[in-house]
Amino acid sequence: MKIAIEAARQGMESNIGGPFGAVVVRNGEVIAVAHNEVLGTNDPTAHAEVVAIRRATAKLGRFDLSDCELYSTCEPCRAPDVIPPRPMV
Secondary structure (H helix, E strand, O other), X not given: OHHHHHHHHHHHHOXXXXXXXXXXXXXXXXXEEEEOOHHHHOOOOOOHHHHXXXXXXXXXXXXXXXXXXXXXXXXXXXXOOOOOOOOOO
């Protein structure tokens, strides 16, 4: 979560997006880190969690991230069947 918070901070400081960050983790390894990029890209789908999911799928070379966990600084936008929801800790 600390990594997601730092990503959110970087996005805000660079005026690329709102105060949101996300991290995709698999087996304890960070696969992708992202912050909100809506303002910088003019893409309303560039939420932090969506960007992190896109980066993770590119890095892993597959669309199925069911063995991954998504950490987000805010309630994530629901991407059905990509990463199943996990209980908040």
